[in-house]
Amino acid sequence: MRISGHRLHGERVTYRSSPNHGDLFTPPNPDTVIIHYTACPDAASAIATLCDPERRVSAHVVVGRQGDVTQLVPFDRVAWHAGVSRWGERESLNQYSLGIEIDNAGQLKLEEGRLVAWFGQQYPQDEVIQAVHRHQTQLTSWHRYTDTQTGVVMQLCRLLMDAYGIRHILGHDEIAPMRKVDPGPAFPLDAMRGQLLGQALPALSPEAARRRTVS
Ligand SMILES: [Zn+2]
Numbered sequence: 001m002r003i004s005g006h007r008l009h010g011e012r013v014t015y016r017s018s019p020n021h022g023d024l025f026t027p028p029n030p031d032t033v034i035i036h037y038t039a040c041p042d043a044a045s046a047i048a049t050l051c052d053p054e055r056r057v058s059a060h061v062v063v064g065r066q067g068d069v070t071q072l073v074p075f076d077r078v079a080w081h082a083g084v085s086r087w088g089e090r091e092s093l094n095q096y097s098l099g100i101e102i103d104n105a106g107q108l109k110l111e112e113g114r115l116v117a118w119f120g121q122q123y124p125q126d127e128v129i130q131a132v133h134r135h136q137t138q139l140t141s142w143h144r145y146t147d148t149q150t151g152v153v154m155q156l157c158r159l160l161m162d163a164y165g166i167r168h169i170l171g172h173d174e175i176a177p178m179r180k181v182d183p184g185p186a187f188p189l190d191a192m193r194g195q196l197l198g199q200a201l202p203a204l205s206p207e208a209a210r211r212r213t214v215s
Helices: 045-048 149-165 189-197 206-214
Strands: 003-004 008-009 011-016 021-024 032-037 061-063 069-071 078-079 098-100 106-111 113-114 129-134 139-143 168-171
Touching: 003 139, 003 149, 008 069, 011 032, 011 149, 032 149, 045 061, 098 149, 168 189
Parallel strands: 011 069, 032 098, 032 168, 061 098
Antiparallel strands: 003 008, 021 078, 061 069, 106 113, 106 139, 129 139
C-alpha cells in the first residue's frame, strides 16, 4: 500500500466516497489516529452506514476481515468518527484525527450458552476471546480481530505516520471513555503503540505536554 493525493493505493484497496465529511484539516493536523471497531455484521454493512447521508457518520478507512481496505474520506479532510470526545485539553477529536474502522462485531453477550453480538449474530468460540476491558472490571467476551487485520492496521498507521507526521494513536474508548469500549481488549493497541511510537500507553496530548514544559 502507498499514499498519494491523500488516497491509499494498493491491491486490496478500494475507494468509495462518503458524503459524510467536514472541511480540510488545519495543519499541523491530523496528528492523531483513532482506532474503532464497526460493531456491524460485516464490512459492507458498516460501509453502507458510513456512507448514508442521514447517519452523519464516517471514517477515513474500513479494514475488512481479510485485510481489504475501503477508503471513504480523503486523508486531508475531517471525517466524522470520534463524536463527543476529549483527550487532555482537546475536545471533539475529529478535527485532529484520522479514523480507522475495523470490521469486528465488538463486545458479545452470553445468551443461553451462545455468544451473540448486539445485532443478534452468533459467533463461534474460536472467534472469541475473554478479556477485561480497561474501563471495566468483569471478564467478558469480545470478537477476535484477524491477524491480517491487525497487520494491515499496523501498516496503515506506519504509512500515515510517514505521510502526515502522526504522533498519537488512540482507541475510541480512550477519548470517549463514558460512551465507548472500542476497539476493546481484543485489539493489541498498547503493543502496536509500543512498536510504532515507542511507548505502550498514550502520551500526554500536545497541549498538555507544552503546558508541562512551560510551567
Ligand atoms: Zn468508535
